[in-house]
Amino acid sequence: MLKLLSNQGVTAPKGFLASGIHCGLKKNNLKLDLALIYSEVQANAAGVYTKNKVKGAPIYITKEHLSNKKAQAIIVNSGNANTCNGSDGLVKAKRMAELQGKALRLKTSDILVASTGVIGVPLNIDAIKDGIPMLTERLSKEGYEDAATAIMTTDTYKKQLAFEFKIKDKVVTIGAMAKGSGMIEPNMGTMLSFITTDLNISGEMLSEALKESTKISYNRVSVDGDTSTNDMVLVLANGLASNKEIVEKNDDYYTFIDVLNTLNITLAKMIAKDGEGATKLIECIVSNCKSEKDAEILSKSVINSPLVKTAIFGSDANWGRVLCALGYSGVNINPDKVNLSFKSSVGEVEVCKDGMPLPFDEVKAKEILLKDEIQILISMNSGKYSSKAWGCDLSYDYVKINGDYRS
Incomplete structure (x- = not known):
């Protein structure tokens, strides 16, 4: 039975912490602009990305780091898309992962990167570098609120939720946060979604589930017909629910996909409803x-x-x-x-x-x-x-x- 966990997000599953701070990418120092999601153990991971031929630099770095279907943290900035910046953008996206990896004492390849904001403006990597120590220090179970706020651009409200369900006799939790308001026709203004779960599932099955779910959720949202350069959906599954690992499309897999679909469709509808200037x-x-x-x-x-x-x-x-x-x-x-x-x-x-x-x-x-x-x-x-x-x-x-x- 699916249970909605009220007022919770990416830290609802076991072993996940999050944080969000203002590091200086946004002019208004009251607006948070840097977020972090962290799993206390390495997680299986998967991603789905924009089909736009022009892609943000973080997408290339994240895809590279996900080649082994493993990750342990996601760092996300708003206020700058780090797109159309050539090799400088790639260097800075990689640098974000390196700096965050060092702060968490993790390999660079275990850090995934995402950005959203203005296209064609060089990323202020020094502001991110200076902010990472505080971002890391503030990791907590309560940090999901600040993290969800920090990824917003023209969004009018935070988009996050969490569910609890059972796989056999094990209680499993899934949480998520998303942003999106304009420049949204995902096909997977920028649409970003980050999903965490303590489910024990192989990287291959997790990737298959995410692709399957994205087709009937985020890929059926359009605010303005513009497919963004930075659209990205990422999921981390750290296995701490201790269910028998899902390695094939069995009953446990289909239980999970049903929950994942409910979560993603709910978020997709939130994104559509919060389209820039939207009233309906x-x-x-x-x-x-x-x-x-x-x-x-x-x-x-x-x-x-x-x-x-x-x-x-x-x-x-x-x-x-x-x-x-x-x-x-x-x-x-x-x-x-x-x-x-x-x-x-x-x-x-x-x-x-x-x-x-x-x-x-x-x-x-x-x-x-x-x-x-x-x-x-x-x-x-x-x-x-x-x-x-x-x-x-x-x-x-x-x-x-x-x-x-x-x-």
Whole structure:
């Protein structure tokens, strides 16, 4: 049985500590900008990264360090993406790992690195160097709050949670923290997620589980259609729950993947809801499709449509924009079979059947769309497959935030 652990994050599992400080990367000295997650024992580890051809320097270093599927700590900075800085960026990302490894008395290769913030600005490695002693000293079980705060950029709130579940007779805990607000169309503004667990699972199975879970969670989120250079999901599993090691896709593996999916989908929805300037979470569910891939493409086409997003912002049941987004998705559809409705906590209104308009109550539709979580329900009536995607509305504030992001 899955149990939500209230007000907890990456330090909930056995053997994990965390911290967060201000080291000077952000101009405002009240804003934390450097975070650390540490396992008291070496952990099996896995990662999934952005598909953007332009990648942040930390991604190259982290992938290199994860070649043995082992790690013991993750250092993350905000305020600077350390991207498009050439060899200087790679040197500094490696230096972050070296400095943190030395402070923890670990091998450099056991330290993973992530960055988020402005692209094309040299990273102030001296500020990080000066901050690492305090960052290390402040590691604690209570440090998850500061760590989750330190990775934020334009996020309006911390995104973290933890669950407890059982593998046979062993209690296992999983925790996570994430950030993301703009420049998000992961396919795995920057989307970062860091997951910790005391589960005993092989590196190979952990990697397989993360890839499997990412496909139906973070990869189905889009805030603005921009795939960031620094998107990264990392997971550490230190084995301290002492369950029998999971080395194959057995019942224990599927118990874990179910929990991992719940955790990642919850975080993905938090990220979508906190899109830059967003006022509403949009969940698009496409059903009765010819294939799951087609359903995924169609659902993402809808949530990526600026016209759909602005209609939802204005609480306007302009369903023709939804059909338009389905039509240019690239999927071969029959528009004469499409059914469509809008739904929220106060009810549901059907607006289209077999591609044709239905008479509906505009006042009721407005009431439904004024809520902060909106579902767009689409039936293609052409198969048995379905998919979900999560996004947000497009408000005036999105332009304001991104118009002066560097300042």
